[in-house]
Amino acid sequence: MTSQSVTSSRRRRGYPNGRDIAPVALAALRDLLGDERQTPSLKRRDLLIEHLHTLQDAHGHLSLVELRALAAYMNLPMAAVYETATFYAHFDVVNDQQAPPPDTTIRVCDSLSCQLAGASALHKALEARVDPDCVRVIRAPCMGRCDTAPVAEVGHHHVLYATADGVEAVVDTGHFHPEAILWQRLGDYQQMGGYQLLANARSGKVNIDEVLQTLETSGLRGLGGAGFPTFKKWQAVRQAAGPRYCVINADEGEPGTFKDRYYLERAPHQFLEGALVSAWAIDAEALYIYLRDEYPGLHRVLHEAIAELEQAGIVARGFIIMRRGAGAYICGEESALIESLEGKPGKPRHRPPYVAQEGLFDRPTLVNNVETVYWIPAIWHKGAEWFTGHGRHGRRGLRSFSISGRVNKPGVYLAPAGITLRELVEEYAGGMAEGHTLAAYLPGGASGGILPASKADVPLDFDTLQAHGSFIGSAAIIVLSDQDNLQAVATNLLAFFADESCGQCTPCRVGSEKMLSLLEQPTWDVQALTRLAQVMQDASICGLGQAAPNPVLGLLKDFRPALAQQQIIVSDAAEGSAP
Secondary structure, three states, X not given: OOHHHHHHHHHHOOOOOOOOOOHHHHHHHHHHHOOOOOOHHHHOHHHHHHHHHHHHHHHOOEXXXXXXXXXXXXXXXXXXXXXXXXXXXXOOEEOOOOOOOOOEEEEEEOOHHHHHOOHHXXXXXXXXXXXXXXXXXXXXXXXXXXXXXXXEEEOOEEEXXXXXXXXXXXXXXXXXXXXXXXXXXXXXXXXXXXXXXXXHHHHOOOOHHHHHHXXXXXXXXXXXXXXXXXXXXXXXXXXXXXXXXXXXEEOXXXXXXXXXXXXHHHOHHXXXXXXXXXXXXXXXXXXXXXXXXXXXXXXXXXHHHHHHHHHOOOOOOOOEEEEEOOOOHHHHOHHHHHHHHOOOOOOOOOOOOOOOOOOHHHOOEEEEEHHHHHHHHHHHHHOHHHHHOOOOOOOOOEEEEEEEEOEOOOEEXXXXXXXXXXXXHHHOOOOEOOOOOEEEEEEEEEOOOOXXXXXXXXXXXXXXXXXXXXXXXXXXXXXXXXXXXXXXXHHHXXXXXXXXXOOOOHHHHHHHHHHHHHHOOOEEEHHHHHHHHHHHHHHOOOHHHHHOOHXXXXXXXXXXXXXXHOOOEEEOOOOOOOO
């Protein structure tokens, strides 16, 4: 080896391999993030996504020069930084010699609820109006505002009931900040008895067995979709050796779901008390809150609410750690969420081990949904019998339903568990929209399947819909009418799954794309669709690929006459056998 190569090797030791780092870029990075030489904790891998957000917010994109500097800053391989940055939809990576995106971005939600409300026409109108050199218009998945469809986002400002004129006016004013949110402050919550449960738990006046018994009696289950009994999940994590972590999944990305946003905007401290009680129950080292990036206003609310707790001495500084998602539906899956919290692409893990055994930083981790912990203080103060005293058709408890689509009053409604779709629409959502007749509904968002109007009297709850090829999930109800095109509905849902697949497993990555292409054909090949659905359900790593075929299977099962009426040809196997 020559002396020159030895010198070069020594010069590069401690830096990632690849192109040379621009000293100016590294200096600018230190000005923005802090000097990692003075604060080594800034180099932690789990901060990678947070650092990427800081760069994206500052510059409107991520250049390769900045990513190389970040790789050196964090002592990570450039490949790891690049892979993470390009995995998430809200990071705009600009390659060398490529022009950065325009300063202003308009995102038009293309979820099913917004599609029903005219999002496609809105997108086309905006594209025709704006100067593409100054403004870009792109499609975006569900923004969690289905009750105000169609929705567009300009910068970080959401335009509700959006029109081309309204969006253009926001662009002209330059008001791109999140909308203001009026929320219940700490003092007001404490006057209502807030944080008494937490104080009593910490002081020993209430023990863990009492809380577990109350949760078991109430029947509280995970309200993010899976429906696992809350007390059992707590017990499983408590049995594992510490240190342990508590994580709150606030990444509700299921099309049609917006209940978590509803509660966080109104009573963040009730949520935080429930989360802190959960952390106490497992003796957690820290409490992490993973909030989707589509809720920028809530990021500010929760940061302020946490600051109130720290200033009041209710929680130690730094115990509650906020983390910001970056536009990936898959991160709603708990192991993918853990990967994202660790600063990696949000790809689901193979199980076992489960996150209760090896979760965040390979330690036992309790993952709960926002609404699940939101109910804990109320159930404790009012009693488990109060919660179980509600219910219809043999079911017990309360459920928060996000209702959108062809109803008069879309919104979040707290209703008895077991209520039927027909009752929910008539008693809570103001009936069907004028001129529309109920034809179908999605009881659990895009992944929960689709049911016909003839099944509008089935109780809506856990374990009541499986026999009909569906499930309630997060109770995201999207109502369809006789005026809706079923092929457009199916292709919208499968396009969502194909776009949101993490790409890790072939059955989901290829299967969702293939199923979408089959649905776009004028003739639906039942044999091909059902075979493909079976493969996706059997072989996909996580629930995304396993549930993606559900709406298609529902249409093939219950909607043959309606499909024929809409001139969609459904072809069974060549031999004429049933699917």
